[in-house]
Structures are given as C-alpha cells and as structure tokens.
Amino acid sequence: MSYRIPIGPYHLALEEPYKIELECQGETVTGAHIKVGFNFRGIEWLAQRKNITQCIALMERVCGICSNVHSMTFCMALEEIGGIEVPRRAQYVRVMMAELERLHSHLLWTGVAAEQIGFETLFMQIFRFREQVMNLLESISGNRVNYSMNRIGGVNRDVRNPEAIRDCVRAVHAIVSEKLIPICTTDRSILRRCTKVGVLTMHDALAYGAVGPVARASGVDTDMRRDRPYLAYGNLQFQVPVRAEGDVLARVVVRALEMLESCKIVGQVLDNMPDGPLHAGNIYSVPAGEAVVRVEAPRGEVFYFVASDGSDTPLRVKVRTPSFANIPTVVPMVTGNELADIPLVQAAIDPCYSCTDR
C-alpha cells in the first residue's frame, strides 16, 4: 500500500521548522518532497540597506552555529574588493576561531546523532565536552554564539589564554580519539543504525552539489582550506578525511576525524602565532568592485558574492550556505530506506534551516 506522510514543519527532534513529505510503500520510502522557507528573513535584501559595518553583525546572524564563519567570509570579500591586507596575527586568530567553531559544531552534531540513535549516555558525554569548547569561545570573545570577532581588515579581540585553549583542545582530542571513534566504529547498535543507511553516491553528491562532510563521506575530495588556502591555512599541516561509503556511518567518521584535524590545527596556530597588530585600522567603505569568496565552514563550503559601488552600502550580497546545498541530497538519501531511519538520515547531513532560509 502506498501512502504519503507529512512531517513538520514542527518536529520533535529538530528545533528549526521545515517540512518533508515522504512517499512510502509499506515501510519503505519511495520518494520525498522538501519544503523550506519557514525561517526566511530576507537577509540578502537587508544587506543592501545597511552599511558594511552593520552588515558584519547581520551576516553573523545567518547561522546560530557557524556565526563566525559568515561574518569572516563577508569581511574577506570586502577585503578582497578593497585590496586590504589582513595582519598575520589576525589571520591566525581567525583560523583559531574557525577551528574552535568547527569543533563545537561537530560535537553538537555528534551529540544530536547519538540522541537520534538512542544512545543517551553518549549524547550527554559529548555535550559535556562541547560545553568546554563553548566556554573557551566565550572566554576569547565574550559571547557564546555571535562572537563579534571579525572586522574589515582583521579581528576585534586577541587570544589572551593560549594555555587554556591548549588544555581544552587536548581534552577534546583525547575524548574523540580514545572514546568517540572507537565507540562509533565498534558499538553494535551504532553500526546497525548507521551502516549502509542513507547512502549518497558520489555521482549524486556531485549532481546535487553537496559540500563539506556530506560530500567527503561520499568520496568527493573537496576542502577549501586545502584546495584554495586562505588566511593562514597554507602554512598549516592537516589531512582531509574522505570516505567512499556515502552512508551515515561515513558521515559520523568523517566528522570525528575532522575534529582531530581541527585540534591539530589549533595546536599549530598556538605554536606559530606571530606578534603584530590585530587589524588594518578603521575601514567603513571599500571601492567599487566585486568578489567571490569561498570558505570551509563546519558544514561545508560557504559561498559569498559581494558587489560594491563604492558607497558604504553593499550593492549585492549573495550567500550560499552549505546546508542550502546539502539539504536537497536528503531526497536520494532517503529513497529506498526504512521509514524508521529517516530522522537519523536527516540529522546525518547536519542541516541548518536558519542558514538555508537566511
């Protein structure tokens, strides 16, 4: 018997609204239709009506998890248009914030996935460690969510507690390598819930334009930090984990391995951070021009197109977030799967509906 199940826009598992209608044949999903736009805030429209300083705060509100990466990418686009050189110390501080944000985002996701699987203890343990990263971000920036670290030409605050950062990152590295990865790759219930579930082939990943851990777990070897190094990434050593399986387990493993790489990157940043200024002065406008900047956010490549007419208000700001690219891949992922696996498959792409809707 075939039937259609509407799920959403309000969910038990997800804090953000979106809707998916599943077409089912018995317990098997045969198709899906996704509806987004419930969080539409018209941020691109607003950006054309605010000056660039206000836009930094606006862009930070595209996403509540990877807020730093949006203000940073916006500033990088303006810096490219204006030919503004960011001081080296500021580049290292930006890298550190980006990697701590990745740690916090991946820990958040792993906790949510553990809860979806039904592994409550793991969820609570992971969130305990995520809290340490959040405390660290708060100690650096003064904020737990919107950090206000970025300005055009640099950063607003310095890193004053390198040893605390080192200790925290060491603890996260230990829990991920000694506990999380062994549990995720050997625990029978996790393996049964995640192996060969929600498969996205490499062919579909490319056709749908998947990015970040979702693409890398389907064999697409892409990472802007390595492929198109920006800030200080060209001076840092790190690996880009890639898996070919394309299932939920591959996405779990890729993110876990990425956390280890982020810990390595933060360690290198602390070891090599140069002295010097934090910014290039007060900049309130840039000359006419346009720039495309792509940055590797926790969920994947963020794309910003910014055009300026030389005034203090952007002519156009286009934001393509990673979730905007990844959420449509849920359709090929869920097709052919059991209905009971759908919440986990959806969660496995680490969707953010606020940044999708902007």
Place this chain on the structure above:
Amino acid sequence: MNSAEIDLKEPGATWVASSNAIKTVVAPNQVHAVAAALRKHGLRFVTIVCMPCAVSSFRVMWYWDHKGVLYSVETSVKADEPLPTISDIYPGADWIERETRDYYAVAFDGRFNTPPLMLRENDAPGVLLWNSGRES
C-alpha cells in the same frame, strides 16, 4: 593548465583565467550546453548569482568547482526574458533557480514549474526588486 583545470572546448564559449576563477561570457541560449559539458567533466555545481545590471536587465552568473578552481559562466538577460534551466542536468540547481525567481521574478525556461522556495504559494516574486529603504 594545472591539474585542477580541465580542457574545455565548448563551442562558442571562450574561457579566460582570472586571479580566482576561470570565466566565460555566453548568450543565454548557450548556458544549457555549457552546463551539460561541465557535467560531463564531473564539475560540482556551486550556485547561481543574479543581480540587476541596467534598467530592466540582469547579470546572471553560474558557478562550478573543480578541485578548488571556480568556473564561472555569465550571461545577461532582459527582465522579461526567461533564463535557461540547468536543473535537468544538475538537480542541485533546482532550489537556487526557484530562489532566483523568488528574489528577481525571473522565469526559467524548460522547467515543469517553478514553485516558490522561500516565499509562500501566493506571494508575489521579486523580493530583491523592492526599493524601500534603499536610495538608488
């Protein structure tokens, strides 16, 4: 040509390398063929950027990625002219085509329909064409 660049010989498309992208400017009716060729080369679709460029005209840029190299295909159309869809080649283009219609009220030729993505069913498209709050 480095390893990230591909050998593109699409008819009518002249590719030029700039500091951060490899670009071509084509007529609207060439976009579909270029997209098909890029698909054959295994490029990842990134997004579409649309912006007004003159009175009742739009500049439209399609972007692809290959090993970190950005490929850009640009065209310009009058506001009442439809753009070609590439969602039959790249299903990932479906959402951004629908969003572009929401923002600029442009039509995409070759689609079965173009339902709103961010707007509700009966909302008038063209959100980014509203002039309120901007002087020029």
